[in-house]
Amino acid sequence: MSFSPENIEVYEAFSRYEFDSNREYKEGLEVVYQQYLMLEGDKDSEIKKDLDAGKLDSGKIKSDIKEQLTTQAKVFFFCKQTGNILDLQEYQKWEETNHGGKPPYSLNYEQLVDMIMNNKPIPGIKTIPDTVLDSSKSSKHVLSERTKPWQ
Template sequence: MSTNPQEDVYKEYLNYDWDSFTEFQEGLQEILDNYLTNLKEQDPSITSIPSLDKQQLIDQAKSFFFCNKTGHIINLDDYNEWKLHNGPSNKKIEEITETQSDAPPYSSNYQELVELITSGKPVPGIKHIPDTVLTDQGSKPTASQRQKPWEVKQENDQ
């Protein structure tokens, strides 16, 4: 195994046996069916999910089920970047498959995540959104102040 724990997670994800994972297969089919139903409601002439949308749905479902099943944290953007530049060869994939049976049943990723959060370090895969307030971009009130019921009555009496 490599010295980079996140790379080990990526390799495990890459080699995961999705075909025999029935919970994933059933969940994916339900996701795809619901998505196609929504598309048909918008345009009844649609008969299938566009390939890019379908691949994105499959990738998101794999990520969700993988995280729930293994307890590992995976960011698809980071994974795809790693796969593009560091994707293992077939030989490495076979080696990973052989060593997976020796892997401990629980991941240390949770402990690493806790350490990152408690130490205030950035967590990989989490995008930082700065706390900014945009000034002078609000709208100015233009409606008159609402009158109280007794004020309305006084105007009607006059």
């Protein structure tokens, strides 16, 4: 899939944008969470009880929904601040093609996982036998105990 140079420039600017250091974004995100909780309060009695008590805890939002709300808020805020238009679905496609979707692991880690999954011996790991020593065959100590200085 090919992306226009203008879109790629916008996508790169979005991925580099410092949302965490922007106070206005953080305040807007809290408002988004509060609005979501108010809507959920109609469906969930526990959230409704917290709302009636004046508590708006964004920790009650499920992690996948919270991630989606955060991403949508970032897109809205970025477009508002920069004047650029960003299509979230197109951005996600671009991100998958450019970043592979998952962070790459080091080659050593991948090799280690492969060895474990295929029951191959791992270099540098000693094999410990599954034997239990018989206490009757163990040697007895022959030296007498040292005397303490105060004895």
